[in-house]
Amino acid sequence: MKINKHLLVLFAASLFIFGCKKDSVTAPDGKMGITENAITGKVNSKTELYAVSNNGKGFQHEWKLDGKVVSTAYNFAFTPTTAGTYIVDYKGYNEAGSFTYQYTITVPVPVVAATPTSSKFISKVFEYAPAPGQHINNASLGSPEQAQKLVGSTANMVSLGGFGGYIIFGFDHSVVNQTGADLAIYGNPFGPPYAFAEPGIVMVSQDKNGNGLPDDEWFELAGSEYAKATTIKNYEITYTNPKAAANVAWTDNQGNSGFVNNSAKRINFYPLFASNQEKITFKGTLLPSTLNNTGIVSNAAFDWGYTDSYSTGDDYKTNLYNSFDISWAVDATGKKVTLNTVDFVKVYTAQNVNAGILGEISTDVKGATDLNIK
Incomplete structure (x- = not known):
């Protein structure tokens, strides 16, 4: 009987400790490396997007480009191959919660500007x-x-x-x-x-x-x-x-x-x-x-x-x-x-x-x- 009582005490203690640890998990506390929602990109040039933790605690990451998952790392190197408007969605998450952020990236059409020596004729x-x-x-x-x-x-x-x-x-x-x-x-x-x-x-x-x-x-x-x-x-x-x-x-x-x-x-x-x-x-x-x-x-x-x-x-x-x-x-x-x-x-x-x-x-x-x- 004494052994059983001890086991019950240990079991109760372990449940308490486990419960405390589980309850101590908090939603991610993070921020974005680039805080502007609207960004201008450039064709074939990289824009580095990333998320960081404010408290040193890690969490999981998900990046979507126009609705499709493109990365699960903390960063995403956005390199457009053509002009257009792109939507990049980020989610940082763990079992306790998540935070999200959305970028609208405008990539203008490349323009070759005329110069004083430009010809008006077909080149x-x-x-x-x-x-x-x-x-x-x-x-x-x-x-x-x-x-x-x-x-x-x-x-x-x-x-x-x-x-x-x-x-x-x-x-x-x-x-x-x-x-x-x-x-x-x-x-x-x-x-x-x-x-x-x-x-x-x-x-x-x-x-x-x-x-x-x-x-x-x-x-x-x-x-x-x-x-x-x-x-x-x-x-x-x-x-x-x-x-x-x-x-x-x-x-x-x-x-x-x-x-x-x-x-x-x-x-x-x-x-x-x-x-x-x-x-x-x-x-x-x-x-x-x-x-x-x-x-x-x-x-x-x-x-x-x-x-x-x-x-x-x-x-x-x-x-x-x-x-x-x-x-x-x-x-x-x-x-x-x-x-x-x-x-x-x-x-x-x-x-x-x-x-x-x-x-x-x-x-x-x-x-x-x-x-x-x-």
């Missing part, structure tokens, strides 16, 4: 990917070497071929979205009485990931026809290489088919420098035909917002170029977006039209300038 052609056409594979109008001659000049010309054929270029600085027109793009349209336009759509992009390459989201500069029922969004066309000097067959996602007419049969109209020598597909916004083949063949210009178009809306007759405002930019859903600067420009042929003896409608580009640099 680099990133890609030339024409669709089949009568001038493609012609060294002086439809070759990669000719496309490179647009650098630093508006005196040379390159053809983009039929619908979807494109060229991508940039400047030695970011083009700033200022009041009014920001970009001038040169083509070779004809005005009345022998009006002949070969309209091209212009798209722009920002170097959001800071790698100097046009691999970020593209935005269309919505021209006068963008919202009209006759304009087809998300149009897609596929050309098949005839592997000969012959007509180039095409099919589209509207259930249509046809060919790029190669009546002269001099050379293959399919781009022989394309990476895919079997088929090539282009996507974009299709503008309606403005062809009139009664009498003298003509292809009328649209009012404004397209290149290689003798437009009245941007006074092509006086300027001898088509002008573009970055403020016209819309995303893939048609929603208007605000771009303070752009770094890359894409131009593509926007009509799928066979002009008979004059061949396919194919946008021509002679160069471009930043209108903010005089």
Whole structure:
């Protein structure tokens, strides 16, 4: 009995001690190394976020980036790879409680500022990917070497071929979205009485990931026809290489088919420098035909917002170029977006039209300038 009493006393004492120890655990007493909730970051640069204890007692950690757990250490090295707004949530916790903190980190688009020595002309052609056409594979109008001659000049010309054929270029600085027109793009349209336009759509992009390459989201500069029922969004066309000097067959996602007419049969109209020598597909916004083949063949210009178009809306007759405002930019859903600067420009042929003896409608580009640099 004495032994049992002693055991009971020891058991009661141990329960008391255990209970006291458990009750002595308190919620984390910590603080953040950076106390501002709103932080400005930089693409590809590290911002060190961390939590510390005020009383020397440890606790557990959890960091979430846009809702996903990214670290369970006391710190998190936030290194954004692209511009945007990010939410970082922190939780410090133990069995007795927790404390939380939230950061809103804004990472602006990298900007290459213009300097007194910056050029207003194209500084680099990133890609030339024409669709089949009568001038493609012609060294002086439809070759990669000719496309490179647009650098630093508006005196040379390159053809983009039929619908979807494109060229991508940039400047030695970011083009700033200022009041009014920001970009001038040169083509070779004809005005009345022998009006002949070969309209091209212009798209722009920002170097959001800071790698100097046009691999970020593209935005269309919505021209006068963008919202009209006759304009087809998300149009897609596929050309098949005839592997000969012959007509180039095409099919589209509207259930249509046809060919790029190669009546002269001099050379293959399919781009022989394309990476895919079997088929090539282009996507974009299709503008309606403005062809009139009664009498003298003509292809009328649209009012404004397209290149290689003798437009009245941007006074092509006086300027001898088509002008573009970055403020016209819309995303893939048609929603208007605000771009303070752009770094890359894409131009593509926007009509799928066979002009008979004059061949396919194919946008021509002679160069471009930043209108903010005089």
